[in-house]
Amino acid sequence: MTRYYLHINNGGGYSEDLEGQELPDLEAARAAAIEGVRSLLSEEARQGRLDLSGRIEIADGSGNILLVVPFCDAVELRRDEQRL
């Protein structure tokens, strides 16, 4: 297990993750980031707005950014007019 720090950067500003999470690997950290973004966006959607311009920075204990996960990677958007 490795400790990954998932910092948030979006319209609400920058939230540093001071605590981190113990996760098996970077892929698991990415999954946690995606899940976190979906949770943030679902709250925004309830309030009638959706800001997809943010990103999660996944860092290691030394502060090196290992991966950047854009919010738009967390959702698949459909905007076509077609009705099923």
Add this chain to the structure above:
Amino acid sequence: MIERHLLKLRARDMVSPEEEQAIRDSIAEVRSFRADEIIVHAGRVMTYSVMLLDGILCRYKDLSDGQRQITELHVPGDFADLHSFTLKRLDHSVMTLTPCRAALVPHEKLEQITERFPHLTRLYWFTTNIDAAIHREWEVSLGRRTALSRIAALFCEIKVRLEIVGLTEGMSYDFNLTQTDLAECVGLTPIHVNRTLKELRERGLVQFKGGRVTIHDWDRLARVGEFDPAYLYVEEWHL
């Protein structure tokens, strides 16, 4: 040793010296636990109930996809599973979130209390009703409240419960949970909790840092969390 438990009970009703002695005599053993230890396993037959002396415990259920929902927190002075006296096999587990010390009370001792001390029995029944009231409040939070409101409500509830047992310093208290623990209480992700804590801090309501909660504006925090302490029944009863 049971001072916090007595504070919790006496915040609601009288406890006679005989009743107090009966509680003291009911303790068979005191155990210490590390953080993140499961101390009651769902589905296993229980022969004792656990009275928390120090630390924070939680009741929780695990989902098949690895997610966990904490359904109630326990503070010192609480019985974490008084209901295992009647239910025996619990539908949930209990684990430590911080290092804990707990007293084990054999069910046969509780049975003797029910036979010899009817008033104390009613008082214990009352405390399980408070647990049910806390569950209802959490149900409302999880089902309907915003992230901001859920966390505000939780910080308010724990402040009142710790205050009863003498574990607050003014508007501040030790609450050595991780953001992941908090996320499991309020049905969010650690990332969402992190963002929500930032908002609570920036609005000047409350700060959660280094395992400590400091409330800067109780009235506004309570308003955001729709917190009404009535569900904790902190008043003088004559049971």
